Amino acid sequence: MSNLAAQQNALLHTLFSSPVQRSQNATNFIALKAINTPSRGQKDHIKFQERGLQVYHANAQVAAIRNLQAAYPVLEQLVGGEAFALLARDLWHQFPPTRGDAAQWGAELAQLINSIAELKTEPYLPDVARIEWALHQAATAADADLDVSSLALLTTHDPDAITLQLTPGTHIVNSSYPAASITTAHLYENPSFEELQAELRKCSPESALIWRQGFRPSVALCTSADAVFIQNLLDGASLAAALDDTETVDSTPAFDFNTWLTQSAQSGLLVGASLMRDKSLPVAI
Numbered sequence: 001m002s003n004l005a006a007q008q009n010a011l012l013h014t015l016f017s018s019p020v021q022r023s024q025n026a027t028n029f030i031a032l033k034a035i036n037t038p039s040r041g042q043k044d045h046i047k048f049q050e051r052g053l054q055v056y057h058a059n060a061q062v063a064a065i066r067n068l069q070a071a072y073p074v075l076e077q078l079v080g081g082e083a084f085a086l087l088a089r090d091l092w093h094q095f096p097p098t099r100g101d102a103a104q105w106g107a108e109l110a111q112l113i114n115s116i117a118e119l120k121t122e123p124y125l126p127d128v129a130r131i132e133w134a135l136h137q138a139a140t141a142a143d144a145d146l147d148v149s150s151l152a153l154l155t156t157h158d159p160d161a162i163t164l165q166l167t168p169g170t171h172i173v174n175s176s177y178p179a180a181s182i183t184t185a186h187l188y189e190n191p192s193f194e195e196l197q198a199e200l201r202k203c204s205p206e207s208a209l210i211w212r213q214g215f216r217p218s219v220a221l222c223t224s225a226d227a228v229f230i231q232n233l234l235d236g237a238s239l240a241a242a243l244d245d246t247e248t249v250d251s252t253p254a255f256d257f258n259t260w261l262t263q264s265a266q267s268g269l270l271v272g273a274s275l276m277r278d279k280s281l282p283v284a285i
Helices: 003-016 019-034 042-071 073-079 081-094 109-114 125-139 148-156 179-188 193-202 224-234 239-246 257-267
Strands: 162-166 171-175 206-213 216-222 270-275
Touching: 042 073, 042 081, 042 125, 073 081, 073 125, 073 179, 081 109, 109 125, 125 171, 125 179, 125 206, 125 216, 148 162, 148 270, 162 224, 162 239, 171 179, 171 224, 179 193, 179 206, 179 216, 206 224, 216 224, 224 239, 257 270
Parallel strands: none
Antiparallel strands: 162 270, 171 206, 206 216
């Protein structure tokens, strides 16, 4: 590893470590910097750098927590600002950023919530966090437009020879709780909070569909059959296999492919069709 790379790695560890680790990490970083620092006045120089790192660490932490608030607005509303700040602090120390882009930090928040005994009384919180992180990821997914001409494959090939392509950033989050309704109630006021209370009393399982609709990430409640069908497509299954799996799900209403195809093309979820790759053939390098 080059000296510059070592310095960059040491700086990341210094900024994103716990208070106990930070002092040693700062010493390591400054020692690496000292390789290229004149020996004259080195002690004062080190003290100056230590103070600078403390300020840099505080600023980096504030910026990262703001990014976390932007990624999890519903979760912050549910637990309250003070509790969310504590979660952010714990996440910072247990799962620190591993790269300089703090906007991509926070994927493990659902895992952290699931490990906290005091939050077990609100068992839907980890799934709400998973939905919000999927929305956050969808917001920065690649652009993709519907390739209408590719849909001709639906009329020229058997379903087991083709698959459907979904817009980048698409996710399915399955929950044993009405996590999708909780999220959409806070983001879109749909369902209403009165209707949401009824859903919470029933405590029915739900599936959330997350995708990028134009430039805007969206989340919607979907049926269990829709969820199975879409997840199959995301996993690279053929259209035939995805359709067959919907038959194994007790879903109301039953899955209707023609309706799904029309709605998905209109909503931006569907971006095209393609031939299945023959996995028995060697891949050209």
